[in-house]
Every structure is written in structure tokens, then in C-alpha cells.
Amino acid sequence: MKKLLALLLAALLAGALVACGGGGRGPVDAVEGDGDPFGKYEQTVQLDLVTTADVTVTSQVLAYYPDESMADNRFTDLYADELNVKINYSWVAQSTEDYNTKLDMAMTIGNLPDAFIVDTAVLSDLVEAGQVRDLTEVWETYASPLLKEITEAEGDSVFKAASYDGKLYGIPQMFSSTDRAQLVWIRMDWLNKLNTLYPNLNLPAEPKTVDDMMQIISAFKTYSKDLSGREPNRAFGLSIQGDLWNSMGGITPMMNMYGAYPNIWLEKDGQLVYGSIQPEVKEPLRVLSEMYKNGQIAQDFATKSVTGVSDDMTRGMAGVVFGEQWLCSYPLQQVYDDDHAADWKAFPIFMNGETQNPVQVTMGTYGWWVVSNEYEHPEAIIKCMNTYVEHIWGSKADVEKYYMPADTGAPVWKLSPFQPEPPTKNLDCYLAIKEAQANGDDFASLTGEAATIYGNIRNFFDGNSSLWSWKVGYWPDGDKAVYESMNTYVEENRILYNAFSGAPTDTMRLNSQMDLFSAKQGEIFTAIINGTKDVDAGYNELVAYWNTMHGDQMTEEVNAWYIATSA
Amino acid sequence: MVHCDVSLTADRAEESRPKAGRAMHRRLRRRKALSYHAMLLPGVVLTFIFCYIPMFGLTMAFQNFVPSKGLFGDQTWVGWQNLTFLFSLPEIGRIFRNTLVLAVSKNVIGIILPVIIAIMMSELRHTGIRKGVQTIVYLPHFLSWVIIATMMTDMLSPVDGAVNRLLGVFGIDPIYFLGDPDIFPLTMIVSDQWKEAGYGSIVYLAAIMGIDTTLYEAAKMDGANKMRQVWHVTLPGMRGIVMLMVMLAIGNVLNGGFDQVYNLLNNQVKETGEILDTFIYELAFGRTRNYSLSAMAGLFKSVVSFVLISTGYFLSYKFANYQLF
Numbered sequence: 001m002k003k004l005l006a007l008l009l010a011a012l013l014a015g016a017l018v019a020c021g022g023g024g025r026g027p028v029d030a031v032e033g034d035g036d037p038f039g040k041y042e043q044t045v046q047l048d049l050v051t052t053a054d055v056t057v058t059s060q061v062l063a064y065y066p067d068e069s070m071a072d073n074r075f076t077d078l079y080a081d082e083l084n085v086k087i088n089y090s091w092v093a094q095s096t097e098d099y100n101t102k103l104d105m106a107m108t109i110g111n112l113p114d115a116f117i118v119d120t121a122v123l124s125d126l127v128e129a130g131q132v133r134d135l136t137e138v139w140e141t142y143a144s145p146l147l148k149e150i151t152e153a154e155g156d157s158v159f160k161a162a163s164y165d166g167k168l169y170g171i172p173q174m175f176s177s178t179d180r181a182q183l184v185w186i187r188m189d190w191l192n193k194l195n196t197l198y199p200n201l202n203l204p205a206e207p208k209t210v211d212d213m214m215q216i217i218s219a220f221k222t223y224s225k226d227l228s229g230r231e232p233n234r235a236f237g238l239s240i241q242g243d244l245w246n247s248m249g250g251i252t253p254m255m256n257m258y259g260a261y262p263n264i265w266l267e268k269d270g271q272l273v274y275g276s277i278q279p280e281v282k283e284p285l286r287v288l289s290e291m292y293k294n295g296q297i298a299q300d301f302a303t304k305s306v307t308g309v310s311d312d313m314t315r316g317m318a319g320v321v322f323g324e325q326w327l328c329s330y331p332l333q334q335v336y337d338d339d340h341a342a343d344w345k346a347f348p349i350f351m352n353g354e355t356q357n358p359v360q361v362t363m364g365t366y367g368w369w370v371v372s373n374e375y376e377h378p379e380a381i382i383k384c385m386n387t388y389v390e391h392i393w394g395s396k397a398d399v400e401k402y403y404m405p406a407d408t409g410a411p412v413w414k415l416s417p418f419q420p421e422p423p424t425k426n427l428d429c430y431l432a433i434k435e436a437q438a439n440g441d442d443f444a445s446l447t448g449e450a451a452t453i454y455g456n457i458r459n460f461f462d463g464n465s466s467l468w469s470w471k472v473g474y475w476p477d478g479d480k481a482v483y484e485s486m487n488t489y490v491e492e493n494r495i496l497y498n499a500f501s502g503a504p505t506d507t508m509r510l511n512s513q514m515d516l517f518s519a520k521q522g523e524i525f526t527a528i529i530n531g532t533k534d535v536d537a538g539y540n541e542l543v544a545y546w547n548t549m550h551g552d553q554m555t556e557e558v559n560a561w562y563i564a565t566s567a
Numbered sequence: 568m569v570h571c572d573v574s575l576t577a578d579r580a581e582e583s584r585p586k587a588g589r590a591m592h593r594r595l596r597r598r599k600a601l602s603y604h605a606m607l608l609p610g611v612v613l614t615f616i617f618c619y620i621p622m623f624g625l626t627m628a629f630q631n632f633v634p635s636k637g638l639f640g641d642q643t644w645v646g647w648q649n650l651t652f653l654f655s656l657p658e659i660g661r662i663f664r665n666t667l668v669l670a671v672s673k674n675v676i677g678i679i680l681p682v683i684i685a686i687m688m689s690e691l692r693h694t695g696i697r698k699g700v701q702t703i704v705y706l707p708h709f710l711s712w713v714i715i716a717t718m719m720t721d722m723l724s725p726v727d728g729a730v731n732r733l734l735g736v737f738g739i740d741p742i743y744f745l746g747d748p749d750i751f752p753l754t755m756i757v758s759d760q761w762k763e764a765g766y767g768s769i770v771y772l773a774a775i776m777g778i779d780t781t782l783y784e785a786a787k788m789d790g791a792n793k794m795r796q797v798w799h800v801t802l803p804g805m806r807g808i809v810m811l812m813v814m815l816a817i818g819n820v821l822n823g824g825f826d827q828v829y830n831l832l833n834n835q836v837k838e839t840g841e842i843l844d845t846f847i848y849e850l851a852f853g854r855t856r857n858y859s860l861s862a863m864a865g866l867f868k869s870v871v872s873f874v875l876i877s878t879g880y881f882l883s884y885k886f887a888n889y890q891l892f
Contacts, residue, residue, distance in 0.1 A: 097852060104634040104856060121855065125635040234726065242833045300724050302835035303745045308720070315727075504855070510631075511652050512850055512857040519849065526834035548657065 033379050037144040037386045041084040045377050047384075048114045050106070051417045052099045053092050061415060064408040068415065074401060075416040078391065083383050087417065107131075114375040117173055117367035120161050120503035127164050132370040133378050136168040142379045144386040146394045150174060150422045157501045160565055162368045170368025171382065176423040177497070181359045181489050182253045183346040183482070185327055186216065187319035190227045192343075194219055197226055210257050210352045213320070214287075217296050220319040228316030237296040239318035240288075241304040244525055248323040249309035251288065251525075252360060253349045256496075258284040259357045262521070265500035265558055272499050272562050274555065275360075276521055277546050282539050288529045302526055314338060325426070325482050329469040336468045344472065346482045348489055358496040359489060369418075385418045392448075393422060399448045406455050427490065429453050430483035434476040502565070505557035513549040520545045628863035649863035658841070665752070666842040669823040672756050674816040680764040682809065685771035686797055704765025712762075716830035719758060720745060751836040759827055770808055778804035814883055818876035821868045843868055 033039065053070050062068060070092050079085045090106070090113050093099035103122070106112060112131065126132045143151070151158070151174055162170030186207065195203055203219055204212045217237030220227065224235035241249035245263060255262055260283070261275035268278075275281075291297050298304065298312065310331035312318040321327070328344065335342045349359050371378040391402045392413065400406065403413050413419060422428065429450040436442045436454075446454050456470040473482045489495050508514040524542050527533035533541075628649060630642040653659060684704065691697040707715070722729045725741035734742065744754045782800045791799060823842030832840050843864065851861035 100856060101852065104858075107634040108638045110637045122635065125633050129633075129635045129640070131635060242835075244834075298726055299741075300726055300743060300746055302833045303720055303724070307717075317726075509855055509857075511649075511860060512853065512855045515849070515853045515855050515857075516656070518854075522834045523837050530835060545657070 033377070035141055037142050037147075037383060038082070038390070039383070040082065041377075041380075043084070044080075045083075045085045045380050046114075047085050047087050047377070047380050048090055049087055049417050050090050050099070050103065050113045050116050051092055052094070052096060053414070054095055056411075057414050061410045061412055064410045065412070070415065073415040074412065075388070078387060078402070079384050082387050083380070085380050085384060087384075089417075112372045112374070115369055115371045115378075115381045118170065118370055119367060120501075121509065123162060123170050123368055123370060124164075124503040126370060127169050131373050132169050133373055133375070134167045134169060135171060135371060135378055136166075138378045138382060139168055139171060142382040142386070144390065144394075146389050147382070147386050147420065150389055150393070150420055153423045157497075158366060158368075161366075161501045161503065170370050171385070173367045173369060173418075174420050174423055175366065176421065176426065177361050178423060178486065178490055178495060179325055179426060180247070180361050181486065181495055182247065182250070182256075182322055182324055182349075183327075183485055184213065184253055184349060185321045185323055185332070185344055185346050186213075187220075187342065188345045189341050189343040190220060190319045191216060193227065194223055198223070207347065207350060210350050213350055214291075217291070217320050218294070221294075221296050224316075227319070230316060233295070235317050236298050236312075237318060237320055238291065239304075239309050239312035239321045240297055240301050241306065241309050242302045242526070243305070244522055246306065248306055248327060249304070249312075249321055251284070251322065253322040254288065255281065255284050256357055256359050257349050257352050258287070259352070259355070260284055261360045261496060263518070264360055264362050264496075264498035266496065267499050272555070272558050274546070274551065274558075276517075277543050277551065279539070281525075282535050285525060285528045285538070286535045289531050289535065292529050293531060297529070302530065310334070325473065325486060328472040328482060332472070333466070333469045337465065340465065345480055346472075346485050348485045348494065356494070358494045360496045360498075362498050381418065385420055388416055388418050389420055393425070397448050399452055403449060404452055406452055409456070424490070425449065427483055427486055430474050430476070430481060430487065433457075433474055434481075434484075437476055500558050500561065502558075502561045505554060505561070507550050507553045507557055510550075514554070517546060517549045517551070625862060625866055627859050628866045630859055632859040632862075634858075645859075649860050650867065653860065653864055653867070658846075661838060662841055662843055662846050665839055666821055666823045666844075668752055668839075669755055669828070669842060670820050672752075673759050673824060674819055676756065676760055677763065677767060678809065678812055678816060680760055681767035682771050682805065684764060685768040685775055685805075686801055688768065688772060689775045689801070690793070690797075701765075704768070706765075707762040708766035710762070712826035712830050715758070715762065716827070719754075719831065723754070745831055746833065746835045748836045748839045751840045755824070755827060755831070755840070759824060770812070771805055774805045774808040775801055810883060814876070814879050817879035818872045820875055821871055 033041075051070070057070070065073075068074065071089055076087050079087055090111075091102055093102050099117075100119075103116060103118070107122075107126075118126065123132075151172055153174070154177060158172035158174070159168060162168060162172065191203060191205075194201060195205060198219075201219060203215060207213050207216055220237040221232055221235055224230045224232050228235060239249055240251055244251050252262070258280060260278065260280035262281055264275050265272045266275050267273075288297065292299075292301075298317070304312075309321060313321065313331050313335050325346065327346070332342070332344050335344070349357070369381055371381060388402075390396050391398055401412075402416075404411055432446060432450040433443075433454055436446055439445075443454050443458075453470060453474050456467045457475050460467040460471045471477075472480075475481055476484060504514065521542060524533065524538045524545075528535055528538040624638075629644060629646060631645050632642055636642055688697060688700060691700065723731070723744040725731050725743040725746070730744070731741040734740075742750065744750055778800065782804075783796055786796045786800050821843055823844060825842075825844035825848065828840060828842050829845050829848060832845055847861045847864045847868075850857050850864065
């Protein structure tokens with residue numbers, strides 16, 4: 001009934017539009033409106049959306065701006081004033097899981113919002129069911145040059161993933177994937193201290209290879225009494241956690257240093273293969289199990305979560321941890337708050353002997369905006385995106401108002417439903433600061449976000465110790481900044497992306513076989529590390545499970561996709 | 568049941584009434600019954616909405632359900648394929664074993680322990696102490712498993728946990744309560760009792776309070792000591808409620824305790840810790856959100872529980888002559 005009404009309404013509106021424009025075209029699959037990327041609608045356009053606002057939106061943003069809410073804030077005002085688009089939320093989810101479940105529910109009862117973000121699996125279902133609009137022409141006509149530049153910055157694989165029969169059905173919501181590359185965090189003040197106290201240990205001043213790293217981890221445990229005052233049996237060198245692939249305290253960089261690439265598809269002799277079942281995973285697992293036996297990894301790592309890893313750092317139990325660039329703000333800022341001597345440095349993953357292996361990045365965090373078939377103004381979301389990027393990175397940039405006000409440091413951009421961002425924006429800020437420094441401390445020339453970041457660093461040097469993480473992240477003190485290491489990854493082309501970026505194949509989705517495999521992999525790898533399973537036996541068991549879950553069929557499908565897209 | 572009793576008394580009262588008042592009284596009674604029915608209505612409506620209507624969703628178990636096609640959309644029917652797949656999984660054996668081990672031990676101990684606690688509390692004569700003890704043993708029930716799980720992870724850590732430090736004082740080597748596959752089920756059972764046994768004793772305590780005190784006096788006259796009184800008076804007096812609880816527990820034979828296990832499960836103890844409910848949850852709300860598989864697993868679980876609870880009811884009626892309804 002509701003559908004019928006909506007259809008009737010759509011038909012009526014369509015009639016009205018045709019009457020207004022005087023043209024003979026219907027609205028479906030054709031570009032309507034003024035063709036102006038920033039054109040303001042004469043009549044208010046309603047846009048019903050759904051979105052995710054996690055706890056940080058309340059704690060980091062709304063706490064400072066009690067007059068604003070998800071439903072009514074600077075961005076809803078911006079879109080209303082500039083474009084005459086009125087945004088309404090049908091619902092606001094608390095987390096990604098919550099969003100996915102709620103969206104499934106909405107789809108099941110046929111109550112689709114006008115536009116929403118989906119992953120590749122849902123996207124392919126929606127396209128197959130014919131419920132979302134072809135956005136090819138709308139994107140071509142309405143996306144502003146800046147928006148196009150931002151969205152296309154990391155290549156066309158994000159567009160390929162949302163295209164069916166050459167038609168584009170989803171607009172990629174860009175997040176930086178280079179920022180997802182993991183680093184090796186080492187507590188340098190401990191290393192320096194050991195070098196001063198025990199020069200005959202011959203510890204490297206700066207680790208360069210995996211062996212250096214192992215030596216440091218071992219020394220951090222053995223001499224923990226000198227470092228944190230803990231007995232060596234209550235300390236260990238490296239902190240890892242139960243979720244082995246977490247972006248904090250996982251083992252992905254360890255794997256990468258040995259040339260193993262679990263959880264992603266990679267090219268081998270012209271074919272795509274799944275990294276988890278390649279024999280390369282054996283060596284790093286063997287090393288980790290050795291470390292576990294020597295007590296260099298916590299005996300209870302399997303029951304640890306992100307909080308557990310954070311505790312290891314703050315309690316001085318470990319001085320080496322793998323993780324993404326944001327570790328400096330959590331938990332290392334806390335370590336610094338407790339002990340101003342704490343000095344952490346993030347290294348790019350180390351060389352293994354003479355071999356420098358790339359670091360892996362899974363493009364799993366992407367989302368695509370789709371527009372319901374029943375919505376009349378697909379261009380409205382693109383106009384909103386244009387406006388968003390224009391007001392933060394474009395000619396009308398007002399970082400103070402729309403990105404991060406300097407006085408509160410609140411990430412107010414989280415209030416916008418559309419958040420496309422240049423994938424290299426953080427790195428660009430760092431490079432700008434570095435250049436300004438090289439040009440004789442010409443920091444006045446900084447603009448936009450880089451200026452805000454520099455302001456934070458300045459405040460840190462002026463005595464605000466809670467802004468330490470900004471210094472660690474962006475201050476080019478020699479080569480100590482986190483983004484210097486990120487820059488190394490980018491400049492030396494040391495990032496390995498998941499070679500498969502298409503929608504999950506039929507076999508992967510059938511009976512959740514890929515998920516079941518991932519669960520099994522976590523279990524077996526944990527058992528290998530803690531010594532309950534022999535490396536070879538465990539590896540063989542995993543390969544056998546891969547076959548049980550029709551792994552060869554998945555590989556076939558992925559290769560078919562590979563051939564189809566690279567042609 | 569309450570409703571029946573009331574109308575019975577009303578009937579009896581009616582007989583002794585003069586004829587003239589009868590019609591009016593019947594109207595009155597009907598009005599009274601109406602109000603009882605009205606009170607029942609919200610419950611019935613809610614049960615219908617939340618328990619009966621969703622049953623149509625069970626069709627999902629026989630489909631390859633894709634949300635975007637809609638609930639009544641063009642879904643692919645796959646017959647029993649989801650069930651066959653579940654039973655072809657290499658893990659299914661251990662999942663059932665773990666579920667049964669946890670559920671049976673939790674439910675058996677979950678009846679014995681509260682009964683003992685209730686008897687001991689009823690024997691406490693000092694009201695101040697009794698109230699204090701009651702509060703202390705009830706309290707854990709009101710904490711959520713999320714909170715307790717965090718506390719447990721911290722306290723039971725083999726490296727820095729309070730419990731293992733205490734054991735260390737007595738020269739006992741650290742025990743990895745949450746990471747050792749052999750100990751994990753025991754940790755689950757004990758912590759579950761710690762949380763729920765006190766609260767579970769309330770019903771039994773109420774039953775003990777309802778026992779006629781003259782029975783105890785008579786027993787005392789016959790020379791029964793405390794133990795004898797408990798054996799011959801208290802326990803028989805609790806028989807009805809214990810039977811009821813046993814019967815309700817039978818339906819739980821595949822309930823391993825989702826909240827608890829989900830919050831404490833980790834890769835190291837899946838071998839002995841993964842239960843049906845955590846498995847279903849991962850299937851339904853994991854990365855691929857496979858509603859069909861989890862609906863089938865849930866349906867299977869319900870059918871087993873239904874069969875068991877019916878059998879239990881039938882047996883208790885036949886052999887113990889106990890009727891719930």
C-alpha cells in the first residue's frame with residue numbers, strides 16, 4: 001500500500017516536473033535540474049537520510065556545542081542555506097554494526113531512505129533488485145572538479161566496485177586508505193636508556209631490521225627493572241591482543257615484515273591468491289610462538305582487547321606495539337600524561353635481512369552512497385558533497401567552522417552526513433608544515449587544517465601537554481614524526497593494496513563461508529602462537545579448512561573478476 | 568489460576584443469595600470478570616505481536632534470504648539446505664558438546680545450589696545478619712555480564728590478576744582461568760553460580776516461608792534434630808516449586824548462557840567454549856549477516872527445547888503426578 005502510494009506520488013511529481021520543464025523526458029535515468037553543481041533549488045528539496053553517530057559525536061562534538069544536534073546543526077543549516085536542501089534523518093545508528101542491522105531491517109520491510117551508504121555486498125543486492133538509481137550521468141554532470149579530484153585520488157577501483165554493466169550505482173565515500181597502513185611503535189626513551197646503561201648490549205640506536213626489533217623486544221623484557229621498575233616476569237616486550245588483525249596490537253605488520261599477507265588477495269604469477277593460505281604465513285607465526293615461549297608476548301594475549309593493550313602501555317609492561325597512526329592520541333597520549341619522559345616513535349615496517357616487504361592495506365572501510373529509485377533528486381546528494389568539500393578544502397574553506405574549531409578541537413565535520421575527504425589530507429598537512437619549517441619557519445603561510453594542526457603543536461610547546469600527540473604526529477623533528485614514516489610508505493611505494501576490490505563473490509556469501517574461514521584462521525593462528533599447535537600442522541589444518549569452505553571456487557571467482565576488470 | 572479461584576468463591580457466595588439479587592449479581596460478576604480479562608489483554612496482545620507474528624520470519628530458515636528483496640519479495644527457496652550445511656560443518660560437534668556441557672551443569676547446579684542457600688538462609692535466626700547476607704548474594708544478579716566480564720578479565724589475568732596473586736601467596740602457579748580450554752567451562756559455571764545462585768534462592772526461600780511451622784514443632788516433639796527437620800519437613804515442603812523449576816530448566820538444555828559466554832569467549836578457548844548461541848550470533852550479526860543460517864540454527868534449537876520441555880512435562884505428570892497448568 002505504502003509502495004503504491006509512493007509510486008503514485010512519484011508519478012504525480014514526474015508529471016509536474018514534465019509540465020514545468022516543458023520537455024518530454026521522464027525523470028528516471030535522466031539528468032534533471034539546472035546542471036549546476038552548486039545550484040540552489042527554488043523549492044525546498046526534502047532529503048531523508050540515515051546515518052551513524054557513534055559515542056564520539058556526543059563526547060567530542062555535541063558536548064561542546066549544546067545548541068546543535070544530529071538533526072539540526074551547522075551542516076544541516078549549510079545545506080539548507082546554500083542549496084535549499086532539507087535533511088531529515090529516519091534514524092541514527094550508534095555503530096556500524098547497528099547501522100547494518102537497521103538498514104537490513106529497513107530494506108526488508110521496503111522502507112528505504114532517499115540515500116544511504118552501503119557496502120559492496122548490499123550494493124550488488126540492491127542493483128540486482130533494481131532498487132537504486134543509475135548515477136553515471138548525475139555524477140558526470142554534478143560532481144564539482146574538487147569533489148572529483150578527491151574521489152578519484154586513489155584510482156578507479158572504488159568506482160569499478162560500484163559499477164555494473166558500465167553504469168555507476170554508488171558514489172564512493174572516500175576515506176584515506178594510506179592512513180590504514182600500520183606502523184611499528186617503539187618506546188625510544190627506553191632504548192636510549194638501555195644504550196646508556198648497558199653499552200655492551202650493542203643495541204641499535206635506531207632499529208632498521210627485524211633482527212634489531214627482536215633484540216630490542218628481548219632487551220625490554222630482560223631489563224624491565226631498569227625501565228619500568230617491574231620484575232622481568234611481570235613484563236614482556238611486545239603487546240599483542242586477542243583480535244590478531246586489530247589496528248592496535250594486532251600482528252599484521254609482523255606478518256608483512258616476513259612477506260606474508262593474510263586476509264587480502266594478492267597477485268602471484270599473474271593469478272590472484274588468498275594471502276592467508278600462502279606458506280609465507282608460517283615463518284612469522286613460528287617467530288611469534290618462539291616469542292610467546294620466551295615470555296616476550298603476554299601469556300594472556302588471547303583474552304586481551306584494545307583496553308588490554310592500552311593497559312600494557314600505560315603500566316609499562318611493553319615498549320613495542322604494532323598499530324595505525326592514531327596510536328599517539330590513544331593510548332600513548334595517556335602514557336605521556338603519566339610520564340613526560342615517554343618518547344614513542346612510529347617506524348615503517350622493518351627490513352627482513354636485505355628484503356624490504358611492503359605493508360598491506362585492506363580496503364575494507366569503504367562505503368558507497370546509493371540513491372533510492374523512488375527519489376527524485378539524485379543530484380541533491382552530490383550537490384551536498386560539493387558544498388561540503390568546498391567549505392573545507394575548496395575556495396570557501398572555513399576550517400574553523402566546518403572542520404575543527406581551534407578552541408575546542410572538536411571534529412565538527414562528524415556532524416555532516418556526507419564526509420568525503422582527500423585520502424592524503426593528513427599527509428599533505430604534514431608536508432605543508434615540513435615545508436614551512438624548511439622555509440625558515442614560515443608557519444604564517446599555513447592555511448586550512450595544516451594551520452590548525454600547527455596551532456596545536458605551538459600550544460604544546462607553550463606548555464599544554466595534552467596536545468602532545470599532535471607534536472608526535474606532525475612535528476618534523478628530524479624524522480621523528482609519525483607522518484614522516486607514512487610519507488616513507490607513500491614515497492617509496494611500499495603499500496600493498498588488496499588486489500580484490502569487487503563485491504563478495506557468490507561462494508563467499510553462500511553460507512558465510514568467508515566469515516567461517518576467518519574465524520577458523522584466528523583460532524588456528526592463536527593456537528600456533530601459544531604453542532598448542534605445531535606450525536606445520538596448524539597451517540595444513542587451515543588449508544584443509546579453506547578447501548572445506550570451497551576456497552578453490554572462491555579463488556576461481558576472484559580470478560574471473562580480476563580478468564574481467566583488468567581487461 | 569487466580570482468576571479461577573475468584574470466580575469459584577463468587578459462585579459459592581451466589582448460592583446463598585436470594586433470587587432477586589441474582590441478576591444484578593451476575594452482571595456485577597461479569598463486569599468483574601471483564602476487568603480481569605481487560606488486564607490480561609495487553610499481555611496477550613504483546614505476546615501475539617512479539618512472539619507469534621515473528622514466527623512467520625522462520626520462513627527465512629528455508630530461504631537464501633537477501634534483505635533488499637524484501638520480506639515477501641522474490642527470495643530463493645533452498646529447502647533444508649541450511650540445516651544440512653550446519654550439520655556438515657566440522658565444528659558442529661564441538662558446538663553441541665560445549666552447549667550441552669555448559670547448559671546441563673549450569674542448570675543442575677543452578678537448582679541444587681540455590682536450594683542449599685535458601686535452606687541455610689532460612690535457618691539464620693538473626694534478622695540483621697540474614698538481611699545482610701541476602702543483599703550480598705542477590706547483588707551480583709543486578710550487574711550485567713558486560714561489566715562482570717571486564718572485571719573477570721582483569722581479576723583472573725594470569726600475569727597481573729588479583730586472584731592469581733592471591734594463589735601465588737600459597738605457592739600455586741598462575742592459572743589462566745579464561746584462556747585455558749580445560750578450565751574455561753569451569754570458570755563459566757562457577758562465575759554463573761556466583762552471579763545467579765543467590766537471586767535464584769528467592770523462590771525457594773518463599774516456599775520455605777510458606778511451610779506450616781507446626782510441622783517443625785511436631786518434628787521437634789518426635790526428637791528430630793535440625794538435619795532431620797530439613798530432610799523431613801523443609802525439603803518435602805519445597806517439592807512443588809523444585810519440580811516446577813526443574814521442568815522450566817529442561818527447556819534450557821541448549822541454552823549455554825549467551826551473555827556470559829559471548830563476553831568472555833576468545834580464540835584460545837573456542838574448542839571448549841563456543842556454544843550454539845554465540846555461533847548463531849556471529850552468523851547473524853557478523854560481517855556477512857547471514858540471517859538464513861542463523862534462523863535455521865535458532866529454529867533447530869527451539870524445536871529441541873520444545874520437544875524436551877513437552878517430554879519433561881509429560882513425564883512429571885505421569886510419574887510425579889505434578890501439573891503445572
